[in-house]
Amino acid sequence: MTETDPATRLRSSCELYLPGDPGYDAARTPWNLSVDLRPAVVAVPRTVEEVADLVGDAGRAGLRVAPLSTGHGVGPLAEQDLDDVVLLRLSELSGVSVDPVARTARVIGATPWRDVVAATAEHGLTALHGSAPDVALPGYVLSGGLSFYARRHGLAAGSVRAVELVTADGELVRADATEHPDLFWALRGGGAANFGVVVAIELDLLPYADVYAGMLLWDRERAPEVLAAWAAWTRTAPETATTVLRVLSLPPLPQLPPFLSGRDLVIIDGAVLEDDEHAASLLAPLRALEPEIDTFGRIPAAELLDVHLDPPGPTPAVSDHTVLGPLDDAALAALLGQVGPGTSSGLTVTEVRHLGGALARPGPAGGALSALPGDYSVFCIATAPTPEAAGPARQAAATVVAALAPWSVPGLVATFTERRVQASRLVDGEDWARLAALRDRYDPARRFVPNHAL
Ligand SMILES: Cc1cc2nc3c(=O)[nH]c(=O)nc-3n(C[C@H](O)[C@H](O)[C@H](O)COP(=O)(O)OP(=O)(O)OC[C@H]3O[C@@H](n4cnc5c(N)ncnc54)[C@H](O)[C@@H]3O)c2cc1C
Incomplete structure (x- = not known):
C-alpha cells in the first residue's frame, strides 16, 4: 500500500482500518464468521455526518462503498471483488x-x-x-x-x-x-x-403487549409423523398462525442446553395471534403428537425473540434456500429422505417456514417487494467452522435444495438468499x-x- 493508493488517501475521514492495521481483521469480520470479506478499507462511522463525509470522501478517492449493519446476511458481498471498496460498518450508530x-x-x-x-x-x-x-x-x-x-x-x-x-x-x-x-x-x-x-x-x-407463542419439540425419530401432521395442519391454519418446522442435528456442545446438545430433533415453533383458548384449540392436533417439550403459552411480546433459539452470537454457517409450493406426500418423502431419521445430510438446521396469508397479498401502497411467492420457504444451514469445511457444507445444503426442486416455485425470499443472484429472482x-x-x-x-x- 502506498500513499497514492486510494485507500491510503481516505485515511483522513472517520475511524478507518486498512489491511495490515491492528483492528482490520476484527473490523472486517461479519456476524457470519464463514464470510471472508477483504475490502480495501473498513470504516466505522459514529455519526450520520461521518457517514455522509465518508461517502463523499470515498467517491473522491475513487472507492466504492458497501454498507453493512451486523453481517448476518453478507455472503453475496464476499462473492464480489472488494479491492476498491470501503466496507461501511454501521454498528456504532x-x-x-x-x-x-x-x-x-x-x-x-x-x-x-x-x-x-x-x-x-x-x-x-x-x-x-x-x-x-x-x-x-x-x-x-x-x-x-x-x-x-x-x-x-x-x-x-x-x-x-x-x-x-x-x-x-x-x-x-x-x-x-x-x-x-x-x-x-x-x-x-x-x-x-x-x-x-x-x-x-x-x-x-x-x-401486542403479549402473544401466544412457543415451541413443540420431539426427537427426530418422530419426524415422519410430525412433518405429515404439520403439513396437513398448515393447509387449514388461519392467518393468525405463523409457524416454522425445523429438523436439527446439533453437535454435543457445552454451551447448548442438554435438551439440544448432541441431539437430532424436530421442532415446530411460532406464534398464534388468538386468545389462549382459541390458540390452544388450534394447536391441539400438533400437541396430540405428545411433544417432549411444549412451551406454547402467553408470553410478553418481547420474549418472542427467544422462542426460535437462534445462535446467541457470531456463528460460521453456509446455507441454501428455495421456495416451495404445496407440500404433497411426495414432497414430504423427499424432505425426509434427506434429513429424516437415519439420514446424515451434514446440515445443522433445515427450516421450513409457512408462508401464505397476508404474505401472499401485495400491499396497494407497498414497495418493490410487498408479497412473497409460494407456500413454504426452505432454508438449509450447515455449520462451516473452517474455510475447508465451507465447500462440503455448501454442497450439503445444495443437495437438499436440489432434492426439493420438483416442488420449488420461481422466486426466492431475499433475506434467506445468502448467495449472489440476479435481483430479478427476488422481485x-x-x-x-x-x-x-x-x-x-x-x-x-x-x-x-x-x-x-x-
Ligand atoms: C440467525 C439468523 C436468523 C435470521 N432470522 C430471520 C428471520 O426470522 N426472518 C428473516 O426474514 N430473515 C432472517 N434472517 C436473515 C436476515 O434478515 C438477513 O441476514 C438480513 O440481511 C440481516 O439484516 P442486517 O441489517 O443485520 O444486515 P447485514 O447482514 O449487516 O447486511 C446485509 C445486506 O443488507 C444491506 N444493508 C445492511 N445495512 C445497510 C444499510 N445501513 N444501508 C443500506 N444497505 C444495508 C447490504 O446490502 C448488506 O450487504 C436471519 C439470519 C440469521 C443469520
Whole structure:
C-alpha cells in the first residue's frame, strides 16, 4: 500500500482500518464468521455526518462503498471483488425512539431488534421483527423481513413509514410516501444498498403487549409423523398462525442446553395471534403428537425473540434456500429422505417456514417487494467452522435444495438468499426494470455495492 493508493488517501475521514492495521481483521469480520470479506478499507462511522463525509470522501478517492449493519446476511458481498471498496460498518450508530401515540418507532443505523423490541414493549407495542435478537433493521426490513407475525401482518417492509439514507452524492435524504416516493418504493425490497447507506428507519408498530407463542419439540425419530401432521395442519391454519418446522442435528456442545446438545430433533415453533383458548384449540392436533417439550403459552411480546433459539452470537454457517409450493406426500418423502431419521445430510438446521396469508397479498401502497411467492420457504444451514469445511457444507445444503426442486416455485425470499443472484429472482420482472432505472438515477456511477445486482 502506498500513499497514492486510494485507500491510503481516505485515511483522513472517520475511524478507518486498512489491511495490515491492528483492528482490520476484527473490523472486517461479519456476524457470519464463514464470510471472508477483504475490502480495501473498513470504516466505522459514529455519526450520520461521518457517514455522509465518508461517502463523499470515498467517491473522491475513487472507492466504492458497501454498507453493512451486523453481517448476518453478507455472503453475496464476499462473492464480489472488494479491492476498491470501503466496507461501511454501521454498528456504532444506534438508538430507538418510540412514539406510542402514533404507534411508530424511529430506529437509527444498526440497532439490533433486541433493543428495538425492548423499547416498544415499554408501551405495550411490538414490531415485525425476525427470529434473531441481534439482526438489525436495514438488511432485514428493507429486504422483506419474515416475522412470526407475518401471515397476519405481511412482510416487515410493509411496516416501513420512512427511510433516511445518505445517497451517492453524500446527501442525507428522507424517503417516504410524500418525499422521494419513488425512492421510498425502491428501498422497500429493492436492495437498499443499491441506493445509499440507510441511517434510520421509521416503522409502524403492532399493538401486542403479549402473544401466544412457543415451541413443540420431539426427537427426530418422530419426524415422519410430525412433518405429515404439520403439513396437513398448515393447509387449514388461519392467518393468525405463523409457524416454522425445523429438523436439527446439533453437535454435543457445552454451551447448548442438554435438551439440544448432541441431539437430532424436530421442532415446530411460532406464534398464534388468538386468545389462549382459541390458540390452544388450534394447536391441539400438533400437541396430540405428545411433544417432549411444549412451551406454547402467553408470553410478553418481547420474549418472542427467544422462542426460535437462534445462535446467541457470531456463528460460521453456509446455507441454501428455495421456495416451495404445496407440500404433497411426495414432497414430504423427499424432505425426509434427506434429513429424516437415519439420514446424515451434514446440515445443522433445515427450516421450513409457512408462508401464505397476508404474505401472499401485495400491499396497494407497498414497495418493490410487498408479497412473497409460494407456500413454504426452505432454508438449509450447515455449520462451516473452517474455510475447508465451507465447500462440503455448501454442497450439503445444495443437495437438499436440489432434492426439493420438483416442488420449488420461481422466486426466492431475499433475506434467506445468502448467495449472489440476479435481483430479478427476488422481485417481479416489471418491478426489476423500474428498480434498475431508479438505480441509474440515484447511483449512476455505481458507487454502492449491494448484495444482489440490479
Ligand atoms: C440467525 C439468523 C436468523 C435470521 N432470522 C430471520 C428471520 O426470522 N426472518 C428473516 O426474514 N430473515 C432472517 N434472517 C436473515 C436476515 O434478515 C438477513 O441476514 C438480513 O440481511 C440481516 O439484516 P442486517 O441489517 O443485520 O444486515 P447485514 O447482514 O449487516 O447486511 C446485509 C445486506 O443488507 C444491506 N444493508 C445492511 N445495512 C445497510 C444499510 N445501513 N444501508 C443500506 N444497505 C444495508 C447490504 O446490502 C448488506 O450487504 C436471519 C439470519 C440469521 C443469520
